[in-house]
Amino acid sequence: xxxxxxxxxxxxxxxxxxxxxxxxxxxxxxxxxxxxxxxxxxxxxxxxxxxxxxxxxxxxxxxxxxxxxxxxxxxxxxxxxxxxxxxxxxxxxxxxxxxxxxxxxxxxxxxxxxxxxxxxxxxxxxxxxxxxxxxxxxxxxxxxxxxxxxxxxxxxxxxxxxxxxxxxxxxxxxxxxxxxxxxxxxxxxxxxxxxxxxxxxxxxxxxxxxxxxxxxxxxxxxxxxxxxxxxxxxxxxxxxxxxxxxxxxxxxxxxxxxxxxxxxxxxxxxxxxxxxxxxxxxxxxxxxxxxxxxxxxxxxxxxxxxxxxxxxxxxxxxxxxxxxxxxxxxxxxxxxxxxxxxxxxxxxxxxxxxxxxxxxxxxxxxxxxxxxxxxxxxxxxxxxxxxxxxxxxxxxxxxxxxxxxxxxxxxxxxxxxxxxxxxxxxxxxxxxxxxxxxxxx
Amino acid sequence: xxxxxxxxxxxxxxxxxxxxxxxxxxxxxxxxxxxxxxxxxxxxxxxxxxxxxxxxxxxxxxxxxxxxxxxxxxxxxxxxxxxxxxxxxxxxxxxxxxxxxxxxxxxxxxxxxxxxxxxxxxxxxxxxxxxxxxxxxxxxxxxxxxxxxxxxxxxxxxxxxxxxxxxxxxxxxxxxxxxxxxxxxxxxxxxxxxxxxxxxxxxxxxxxxxxxxxxxxxxxxxxxxxxxxxxxxxxxxxxxxxxxxxxxxxxxxxxxxxxxxxxxxxxxxxxxxxxxxxxxxxxxxxxxxxxxxxxxxxxxxxx
Numbered sequence: 001x002x003x004x005x006x007x008x009x010x011x012x013x014x015x016x017x018x019x020x021x022x023x024x025x026x027x028x029x030x031x032x033x034x035x036x037x038x039x040x041x042x043x044x045x046x047x048x049x050x051x052x053x054x055x056x057x058x059x060x061x062x063x064x065x066x067x068x069x070x071x072x073x074x075x076x077x078x079x080x081x082x083x084x085x086x087x088x089x090x091x092x093x094x095x096x097x098x099x100x101x102x103x104x105x106x107x108x109x110x111x112x113x114x115x116x117x118x119x120x121x122x123x124x125x126x127x128x129x130x131x132x133x134x135x136x137x138x139x140x141x142x143x144x145x146x147x148x149x150x151x152x153x154x155x156x157x158x159x160x161x162x163x164x165x166x167x168x169x170x171x172x173x174x175x176x177x178x179x180x181x182x183x184x185x186x187x188x189x190x191x192x193x194x195x196x197x198x199x200x201x202x203x204x205x206x207x208x209x210x211x212x213x214x215x216x217x218x219x220x221x222x223x224x225x226x227x228x229x230x231x232x233x234x235x236x237x238x239x240x241x242x243x244x245x246x247x248x249x250x251x252x253x254x255x256x257x258x259x260x261x262x263x264x265x266x267x268x269x270x271x272x273x274x275x276x277x278x279x280x281x282x283x284x285x286x287x288x289x290x291x292x293x294x295x296x297x298x299x300x301x302x303x304x305x306x307x308x309x310x311x312x313x314x315x316x317x318x319x320x321x322x323x324x325x326x327x328x329x330x331x332x333x334x335x336x337x338x339x340x341x342x343x344x345x346x347x348x349x350x351x352x353x354x355x356x357x358x359x360x361x362x363x364x365x366x367x368x369x370x371x372x373x374x375x376x377x378x379x380x381x382x383x384x385x386x387x388x389x390x391x392x393x394x395x396x397x398x399x400x401x402x403x404x405x406x407x408x409x410x411x412x413x414x415x416x417x418x419x420x421x422x423x424x425x426x427x428x429x430x431x432x433x434x435x436x437x438x439x440x441x
Numbered sequence: 442x443x444x445x446x447x448x449x450x451x452x453x454x455x456x457x458x459x460x461x462x463x464x465x466x467x468x469x470x471x472x473x474x475x476x477x478x479x480x481x482x483x484x485x486x487x488x489x490x491x492x493x494x495x496x497x498x499x500x501x502x503x504x505x506x507x508x509x510x511x512x513x514x515x516x517x518x519x520x521x522x523x524x525x526x527x528x529x530x531x532x533x534x535x536x537x538x539x540x541x542x543x544x545x546x547x548x549x550x551x552x553x554x555x556x557x558x559x560x561x562x563x564x565x566x567x568x569x570x571x572x573x574x575x576x577x578x579x580x581x582x583x584x585x586x587x588x589x590x591x592x593x594x595x596x597x598x599x600x601x602x603x604x605x606x607x608x609x610x611x612x613x614x615x616x617x618x619x620x621x622x623x624x625x626x627x628x629x630x631x632x633x634x635x636x637x638x639x640x641x642x643x644x645x646x647x648x649x650x651x652x653x654x655x656x657x658x659x660x661x662x663x664x665x666x667x668x669x670x671x672x673x674x675x676x677x678x679x680x681x682x683x684x685x686x687x688x689x690x691x692x693x694x695x696x697x698x699x700x701x702x703x704x705x706x707x708x709x710x711x712x713x714x715x716x717x718x719x720x721x722x723x724x725x726x727x728x729x730x731x732x733x734x735x736x737x738x739x740x741x742x743x744x
Contacts, residue, residue, distance in 0.1 A: 102707050109495045126710070130493045220688045271600060271688045275580075284580060403709045409688045417690050 059339045060089045064114035066100040069296045073361030080355065081346050088339050101402075108132045113331035115340045119167045121158045121324055121394070122401040128161035129399075134330040135164045139341050145349035151365045154394050155325040167327025168348040171362035173292045174321045174388040175228055176310040177201075180286045183208055183307075192287075194387070196314035198232075198257060201287070205266040208286040217279060217288035218261040219270035220409060220416050223322050223395055224289050228313055229254040231320035237396040242437050245396075246408065246430035254316075256422045259415050269416050280304070289313070292363055292385040295377060305379050312384045323392025325365055404436040480723070487716035498713070505717035515718060517693055518701045519725070521606060525697065526674035528610035529617070534666060536614070537621035542655065544622070545629045555626070559619035566616065570683040573612050574599070577684075599684055605691035612680050617673070621666050628662025629655070657742045664741045668733055675726050678703065698722040 065074065071094050078090040093114065095103050101123060107113040108127065119127065127133050140146050148156050151169045159167035177192055184191055187207050192200070205215030219225055222237075230237060235251030238244060245251050261267040268285070270276055280288045281301050290298070298304040313321050328347050330340045346352045353366035360376035363385060370386045398404070408429040415425035462469075487505055489498040509515050544554055561569065576583050577598035585595045598608045636654045645653065656663075678699040685695045687704070696704075698718060706715030 105494065105707065105710065126493050130496065132494065269600075269690075271690055272686060273688070278578075279580070282581065400709075403711075406687045406704075406708070410692065413688065413690050413692070 058087050058089060059336050060091060061116055061334075061336060061340055061343055062091045062093055062114040063343070064093045064095065064100070064104070064117035066095055066097045066118060067293060068094045068096075069293065070361045073356065073359040076359060077347070077352060077355050077361075078343075081343060081352075084346075085339075085342065088343065090343060111333060113333065115334040115336060116328060116330055116343055118170070119159060119327040119329040121397040122405075124159055124161065124166065124327070125399040127329070128159075128164075128166045132332055133166040134332050134334065134337060134340075136166065136168065136330070136341075136344075137164055139345075140165060140168070143345055145345050145351075150350070150367050152325075152367070152389070154323070154392075155327075155365055158325070158394065158397075159327040159329070167329035168344060169365035170326045170328050170347065171356065172323060172325035172365050172389065172392075173363060174323050174385045174392055175224055175289050175291050175313060176321075176382075176384050176388070177313050178280065178288050178290050178298070178304075178308055178310050180208075180283070180307050181309045183213070183286045191309070192311040192314065194312050194319075196311070198229075198314055198316045201314045202257075202261075202266075205261060205287065209266050213283065214268050214279075214285045215266045215287060216261050217270065217276060217285040218258050218267040219276050220413060221270075221273070221276065222405060222408070223324070224276070224291050226255055226258045227322045227393075227396065228289060228320060229258045229316075231322070231393045232313070232316040232318060233257075234317045238398055238433075238437075242398055242440070244404075244430040244433035244437065246426045246433060252423055252426045255412075255415070255426050259422050262416055263418065271413065271416070280308075283307070292382070295380070295382060296360065299377060299379050308380070310380050310382060310384050312388050319388070319391045320393050321388040321391065322395050323389065324395040326362075398437060399440045400436060404433040407432045407436055483716045484720055486713055487720050489713045491710070491712035493710060495712075501713070505714050508714065509717050509721065514693070514696070514701065515698075515721070518696045518698045518718075519721070521695055522675055522677065522697045522699075522722075522725075525606060525610055525613070525677050526671055528607065529613040529674045529677075530667065530670045532610075533614040533617045534621060534663070534670060537618045537666075538625055538659075538663075540618065541622045541625035541629055542651070545626060555623075558622050561616040562619040564616075566679040567683060569616060570612065570680050573680075574684060577608055600689055600691055602691045602694040605685065605689075605695050609677075609680050609684060609695060613674065613677060617670065621670065624666050625659065625662055628659045631662075632658045660741045661743055664733075664737055668730060671729060671733075672726055675722065675729075698725075 063074075063078065065071065071092055075092055078092060082089060100118075104113065104117065104123075104127075108130075113132065119133070140148060146168060148165065148168075152172065155169040155172060156165070159165060159169065177196075179192055181191060184204075189204055189207060192204070201216065208215035227237060230245075230251045233250050233254035235248045235254050236245035237251070262269050268279065270279065276288065277290070277294065277297070279285050280290070281298075281304055283303060298308065313319070328344045330337065330344060334340050347356075348366075350366060350369070353364040353369045354372055356362060357364040357366075357369045357372035358376055360373065363370050363373045370389075374383045374386055411429035411432050412425050414420035415422045420428075486498070488500060488502060490501045490504070491498050540558060544551055544558075548554075575581075579585060579595055579597045579600065582598070584598065588594070588596065596604065599605055632655065636658070637650060640650050640654060676699050677697050681695055681697055681700050682703065685692055685700075689695075699722065702715045702718040702722070704715075705718060706712045
C-alpha cells in the first residue's frame with residue numbers, strides 16, 4: 001500500500017513537472033506579446049466579434065510585425081488606409097523578433113494566423129512549401145497598383161516559391177559603417193567614404209583604440225558583422241548547390257581578419273545581441289556595423305545623433321553589403337482575403353511605398369521610393385544605405401536557415417574567445433552546417 | 442441477515458466512493474487533460490521526425506533517442522541542469538529555513554518582512570531577469586560599478602562560462618526563498634508550543650531546541666519543500682532563456698534541458714527531438730523523486 005502510494009506520488013509529482021514546463025512556455029509566449037504592445041490585448045478582444053460579422057460590415061484585420069520601431073509609422077499609414085476604406089480596421093500587433101516566429105508557428109499549427117504579416121527570407125520556405133500563405137499570383141496580375149517589376153528582382157525572388165508569389169516586398173535593408181565623427185576629428189582622421197578599404201578600417205581602429213574606447217565593434221553576429229567581410233573578400237556562406245561556404249579559404253581569410261580585431265583588443269568580445277547597440281550608444285566603440293533598420297533608434301539617441309554618422313562599408317576585393325528585405329504576406333486561411341489583399345495592395349502601391357519612405361519607417365522596396373526615404377532623415381548621411389544596393393548581397397538563406405545559422409554561431413564562438421583558431425572554428429562550422437543542410441528536404 | 446448488512450454497507454461505501462470521486466473530479470480531469478494526455482502525446486511525438494506545422498510526421502522509432510544519447514550538448518545540459526539544482530536547492534532551503542525561524546519568533550514588523558521576502562515570488566520571472574541583467578551588466582551594471590568603487594576589476598557575470606551558471610543560480614535562489622519560507626513558516630506554526638516549554642524547563646538552549654525539536658517536527662514540510670524545489674530547479678528555463686543566447690560563450694555551460702528542448706522544438710522546429718529531450722528530463726526527475734520517496738523513511742518524522 002505504502003509502496004504503491006509512493007509510486008503514485010512520484011508519478012504525480014513528475015507529471016506536474018512536465019506540465020509545469022509546458023505552462024511555463026505558454027507564459028513566456030503570451031507574456032511577450034502584451035509587453036511588446038500594450039494596446040494589443042483590448043484591440044484583439046474587440047476583433048473577435050468584428051471578424052464574425054458578415055462581409056460588408058466592418059472588418060478587422062490583424063497585421064503582425066516584429067519591429068516596434070516601425071509601429072508608429074505603420075500606424076499612420078494604416079490610419080490613412082482606414083480613412084479611405086471605412087469598413088476595414090487594422091490592428092497592428094508587434095512581437096519581438098525571436099518570439100514572433102514562435103507565435104507565427106503556433107498560429108500556423110493551430111489555424112489562427114494573423115490576416116497579414118511580415119515574412120522573412122529565413123522562414124519563407126517553410127511557410128510557402130506548407131501552403132500557409134495565400135498565393136498572390138492572380139491578385140497581382142489583376143491589380144492596377146501592384147506591379148512586381150517595380151520591385152528589385154532579388155527581393156521578389158525570395159518570396160517566390162515554385163512560380164507562385166507569396167509575398168510582396170515591403171522594404172529593404174543594407175548594413176552601414178557607423179562611426180563617431182567627433183572621435184575621428186579629435187584624432188585628425190579622415191572620415192570613412194566609398195574609397196575606404198579594409199586597411200583603412202584597420203588603421204583607423206588602431207588609432208581610435210585608447211582611453212577605454214575600442215576602435216571597432218566586431219561582434220559574433222552574421223548579418224551585421226562577418227557576412228559582410230566574407231562577401232567583400234569574395235568568399236561565400238552558402239554555395240548555389242546548398243553547401244556550406246565556411247571552409248572556403250576566402251571565407252576563412254575574411255573571418256581571420258574580422259576576429260583579429262577582437263584578438264588584438266581593437267574590439268570588445270561581444271556575443272550578446274542587445275549589448276552591441278548599448279556599446280555604441282554609450283560611446284564605448286568608435287565604429288560599428290549596423291543595419292539601416294536601427295536608424296530610428298539611433299536618431300532618437302541624443303549621443304548618437306550628435307556624434308555619429310554613417311558611411312558605406314569599406315571594401316577588399318570588391319564592395320559588398322548584406323542586403324535583405326521583408327515581404328507582406330497573407331494567411332491562406334484568412335476570413336477576409338479580399339480586404340487583406342486590399343491592405344497589402346495599398347502597402348505595395350506607389351502611394352503606400354512613398355508614404356512608408358517619407359515617414360522614415362523603412363527603405364521602401366519600390367523603385368525610386370528610396371530617394372524619399374533619404375530625405376526623411378537629416379541627422380545622418382543615410383544615402384549610404386541606398387548607394388550600397390547596387391552591390392548588395394542577399395542575406396544567405398536556404399530552407400532551414402534558422403537551424404544552421406545557430407549551429408554556425410555555436411561553432412564560431414570559440415574563435416572569438418581564443419579557444420580555437422579561426423580556421424578550426426570555421427571548418428567545424430562548415431561541417432555542422434553541411435550536416436544540417438543534408439537533412440533539408 | 443448478514444447478507445443484508447453486507448449489502449447495506451457496500452451501498453454506503455459505494456455512496457462514499459462516488460462522493461469522493463465527485464469531489465476530486467475537477468482535479469483529476471485537470472490532471473488528465475493538462476498533464477497526463479500531454480505526457481503521452483510527448484512520448485508518442487518523440488518517436489517521430491516532425492514535419493512543419495504538425496503535419497507530415499514520419500515515424501522513426503528510437504532514432505531521436507539514439508541521436509540524443511550521442512549528442513554531447515544533451516549531456517552538457519544534463520550536467521548543467523543537475524549542477525543548477527545542486528547550487529540552488531540546498532542554499533535556498535537553508536536560507537529560507539533560517540529566515541522562517543526568525544520570522545516565526547517575536548520581532549516587530551514581522552508581516553512587513555514576510556511580505557518583502559515573498560515579493561520576488563509574485564514578480565514575473567521575465568521582469569525579474571531583466572532587472573538582474575542590468576545589475577550584472579559587464580560595462581554599465583550596478584554590481585560592477587560598486588566593484589570599481591572598491592578598486593576591483595569588472596567581472597563578466599553573464600558571459601563568462603565559469604561564472605554564468607552561478608549568476609543564474611543566485612537569481613534562482615533569490616526568487617524562490619519567499620515561497621519556501623511561507624511553506625516552512627506554516628510548518629513551524631504546526632509545532633505545539635508545549636515541546637518548547639518543556640525543554641525550557643529542562644534547560645535546553647535555543648540552539649539545541651532547534652535541532653532536537655524544530656528540525657525533526659518540521660521534517661514533513663521540509664521533505665515537501667525539498668522534493669518540489671528539486672523538481673522546480675530541474676525545469677529551469679526562463680532565467681537562462683532571458684540571459685543567455687546561443688551566441689554566448691557561456692551557452693554550452695548554462696544550457697538546461699528545458700532550454701535545449703525549447704530551442705529544438707520551437708526554434709529549429711524539430712519537435713520530435715525536443716520531445717525526446719523532455720522525456721529524458723521526465724525520466725531523470727522520476728528517478729530522483731523516487732529515490733527521495735524511498736529515502737524519506739530515514740529522516741522524515743510524521744510525529
